[in-house]
Amino acid sequence: MKRAVFVLFAAAAVAGPALADQALATAKNCMACHAVDKKLVGPSFKDISAKYAADSGAADKLAVKIIKGGSGVWGPVPMPANAQVSEAEAKKLAAWVMSQK
Template identity: 70%
Template sequence: MKKIVTALTLTAAAIAPAMADEALAKAKNCMACHAVANKVVGPAYKDVAAKYKGDKAAVDKLATKIIKGGSGVWGAIPMPANPQVNEAEAKKLAAWVLSAK
């Protein structure tokens, strides 16, 4: 019984940060154009994570794109600027996006 409780506790602890970042993505309206596993208007987060895998500057690059917007990387539809997202939130969102599988 103790092993089951420990396993559940560890699982809940691992899931909690991911859910908190998903909540932030929903609160900042990111999920209107993106999803974790499939393309909506913008790319799937798992595709973004794959593209930037191993890029040590990816969090900063994506955080800047989240705030300022961008175009041309994923097709003709530009990503609008998101001035309602501050730098700390953008970095948290970028790190979460890069962890998508």
């Protein structure tokens, strides 16, 4: 029994940060236009990660786009500004997006 409980806690510790960031993405309405692995209104988080994989400054650039919005990179539909997202939250979200493979 102790081993099973340990395994559950270990699994939760590993999955915890990823779930927490997806929860933040949901709370900040990112999931209204994006999904982890498929295009909705905007590109999937996996597609974003793949596009910027070689760019060492991508997470910082994405954090700015999360807050200020953007247009023209993924097609004609603009991404609106997200003033309700703090700089710290935007950085956390951008790092999580870049971790999607």
